[in-house]
Amino acid sequence: MKDLNYKELKIQEYLISDELLTSEKELLLQLRTRMINVKDNFNYGHVDLVCRLCQTYNDTHQHVLECQSILKDASSLVDLGMKYSALFGTEVRKQVLLTRIFRANMRIRRTILSKEKSSSRVTQMI
Numbered sequence: 001m002k003d004l005n006y007k008e009l010k011i012q013e014y015l016i017s018d019e020l021l022t023s024e025k026e027l028l029l030q031l032r033t034r035m036i037n038v039k040d041n042f043n044y045g046h047v048d049l050v051c052r053l054c055q056t057y058n059d060t061h062q063h064v065l066e067c068q069s070i071l072k073d074a075s076s077l078v079d080l081g082m083k084y085s086a087l088f089g090t091e092v093r094k095q096v097l098l099t100r101i102f103r104a105n106m107r108i109r110r111t112i113l114s115k116e117k118s119s120s121r122v123t124q125m126i
């Protein structure tokens with residue numbers, strides 16, 4: 001039991017790491033507690049859980065890292081040989097990388113979605 005508690009304390013290492021900005025720590029915490037705004041986390045009120053960008057796969061954390069619609073707009077592709085599950089592991093270096101990739105992909109996703117919104121508004125006006 002003592003070992004288990006010790007291990008749990010170790011898992012929180014990223015919170016005191018100098019490698020992450022405060023905003024990144026917040027994002028990582030949101031990821032680990034599934035508070036990110038993807039359909040899979042807040043699955044009520046949706047007709048389906050399909051990703052709004054590619055319309056192919058379910059909208060999950062993992063999918064934000066893999067969605068082809070996001071990746072084709074990403075200028076610097078990072079090798080994702082790294083598993084999403086590393087986010088829940090103990091290696092801060094991997095958590096830092098995954099958090100940054102996730103943040104970059106979420107930005108691209110927001111940009112694409114806001115473009116779609118404004119273009120559909122234009123269509124409605126016409």
Ligand SMILES: [Zn+2]
Nearest residue numbers: 051053054067
């Ligand atoms: Zn997608």
